Amino acid sequence: MNDFFSTIKKHQEQNLPFVIYSKPNSSSIFAFLQQNDTLYTVSDYSEKGFVFASFDEKQLVLIPESESKIISAEQTKVDFNPVEIEDLNFDAEAKLQYENLVEKGVEAIKNEEFKKVVLSRSEKVDLVNFDFNIAFQRLIHLYPATFSYCFFHPQIGLWMGATPEQLLKASGNVFETTALAGTQKANLETEISWLQKEKDEQQYVTDFIVKRLREVASSVVVTEPYSLKAGSIWHIKTDISGVLNENSTLEEVIDTLHPTPAVCGLPKKKAKAFIIENENYDRTFYTGFLGELNSSFAKNINSSDLFVNLRSMQIKDNKAILYMGCGITKESIPEKEWEESVNKSMTMKKVLRK
Numbered sequence: 001m002n003d004f005f006s007t008i009k010k011h012q013e014q015n016l017p018f019v020i021y022s023k024p025n026s027s028s029i030f031a032f033l034q035q036n037d038t039l040y041t042v043s044d045y046s047e048k049g050f051v052f053a054s055f056d057e058k059q060l061v062l063i064p065e066s067e068s069k070i071i072s073a074e075q076t077k078v079d080f081n082p083v084e085i086e087d088l089n090f091d092a093e094a095k096l097q098y099e100n101l102v103e104k105g106v107e108a109i110k111n112e113e114f115k116k117v118v119l120s121r122s123e124k125v126d127l128v129n130f131d132f133n134i135a136f137q138r139l140i141h142l143y144p145a146t147f148s149y150c151f152f153h154p155q156i157g158l159w160m161g162a163t164p165e166q167l168l169k170a171s172g173n174v175f176e177t178t179a180l181a182g183t184q185k186a187n188l189e190t191e192i193s194w195l196q197k198e199k200d201e202q203q204y205v206t207d208f209i210v211k212r213l214r215e216v217a218s219s220v221v222v223t224e225p226y227s228l229k230a231g232s233i234w235h236i237k238t239d240i241s242g243v244l245n246e247n248s249t250l251e252e253v254i255d256t257l258h259p260t261p262a263v264c265g266l267p268k269k270k271a272k273a274f275i276i277e278n279e280n281y282d283r284t285f286y287t288g289f290l291g292e293l294n295s296s297f298a299k300n301i302n303s304s305d306l307f308v309n310l311r312s313m314q315i316k317d318n319k320a321i322l323y324m325g326c327g328i329t330k331e332s333i334p335e336k337e338w339e340e341s342v343n344k345s346m347t348m349k350k351v352l353r354k
Contacts, residue, residue: 004029004073005133012132012152019050019063021149021291022140023305024164027075029140032068039155040064042293045251051293051306052151052159055259055283061156062293070297078141090342094121098341099334102326104278109330116204117265117274119337120325122281123345125352127318135160138351146230147307149290159285161312162347164230164237167257167289171303173244175217175253179206180228180262181327182236185343192227192234197331199225202236204329205261208268209240212256216248230311233343250304254289263287263308263325286312286323311347322348 008031011018017034032050042051042060049064098121105117132150139148143162152158169176182198202225213220220242228237244253264287265271275283291306314321324344326337 004031004071005137007031007071008033009133015154017063017153019052019149019151020136021050021147022075024145024147028072029075030070030072032063032065032070034063034068034153036067037154038067039153040067045249045254045293048294048296050151050291052153052156052285052290053258053288054285055263055287057258057288059156059285059288061153063153065296075140078137080138080141091123094123095338097121098338101278102328102332102334102337105274105328106330106332106334108274109328114270114274115266115329116201116261117271117328118261118263118287118325119275119328120279120283120286120323121341122286123322123324125320125322125349127315127320127352130315130318130320130352132158132160132315135351142350143230143311143347145228146311147291151290156285158315159309159312160315160348160351161309162230163307163310163312164228164233164235165260165262165308165310167260167291167306167308168253169303169305170244170250170253173246173248174241175244176239176241177209177213177257179209179238179240179260180235181205182234183326183340183344184234186229186234194227194236197329198236201327201329202238204266206238206240208261208266209257213240213242213253216252216256217242217244219243230347233347250294254306258289258308259287260308262327263310265327283323285309285314287325311344313348320348320352 011033020031022029040062042062049062052061136150139162146162146164148162150160165180166178181202223239225236225238228235288309294302324341326340
């Protein structure tokens with residue numbers, strides 16, 4: 001394990017691209033170490049490697065298998081016990097801005113511009129002696145049920161995250177995806193109860209995905225919703241699977257699913273236009289997607305395993321830029337949505353604590 005991380009450290013010191021990642025509920029860690037500093041991109045999703053895509057899909061960065069050394073390791077125990085953080089030192093101006101944004105979103109929904117919109121914000125945290133290897137090991141220790149990653153390219157920067165949401169898993173013409181919505185902070189209760197607002201939000205997401213998938217696939221199967229715990233946050237999740245039509249491509253399926261209602265809204269085009277016009281910052285890779293593309297080293301040859309880039313942060317100039325968003329419906333209360341965004345920020349803040 002130490003050899004694995006020291007190899008990555010030496011690679012990063014040469015300012016060369018790499019990605020480290022661990023899949024949900026897996027003890028294996030993989031790394032793609034690109035052997036040059038070229039910025040490769042995806043053109044038609046036939047490429048093989050690790051893709052890192054922005055929210056607007058204008059940046060489709062690829063670490064190609066053919067240009068990389070691929071190494072792996074098994075996780076070992078990490079000596080790290082984070083304390084529960086009470087975030088009392090919040091920025092009052094940031095709170096006001098976000099609550100005003102949510103209020104604007106609720107008003108647009110009441111005016112029937114769209115049914116749901118996901119509104120996000122960013123927050124900067126000062127770093128002292130930050131070590132991406134330590135932070136990544138904390139991520140996989142704290143959030144074993146998520147897709148955890150650390151991505152670096154000299155032209156893109158360093159990003160890290162732990163996301164609970166699968167965008168797409170595809171092997172041949174068989175695929176799996178999920179609908180994820182609703183958020184509650186975990187407490188001592190073993191049973192979780194959901195408000196009707198949260199159940200409705202989850203149903204919107206599921207209905208949208210299933211309707212779109214039926215355009216490119218046959219025999220779409222949908223499970224009953226169930227509660228999923230990701231770190232200190234609960235979500236409602238539905239699993240969706242099916243078989244692609246013979247003439248459907250991976251590119252079409254990704255275009256059908258991304259951006260999901262869980263990161264954008266419904267209807268997608270109208271919600272996305274509202275986000276771009278009103279959020280007042282560029283999400284870049286937050287709420288984009290990432291993962292194995294047409295992998296040839298995995299057990300299933302030519303399999304893709306892609307995740308939505310939630311619960312993420314960008315490391316820049318001795319600061320961590322944290323990103324978090326909330327699903328807004330007509331019942332949303334701005335102050336509650338602010339609190340939810342603060343809860344979500346804890347996912348990364350716990351990793352950054354000394």
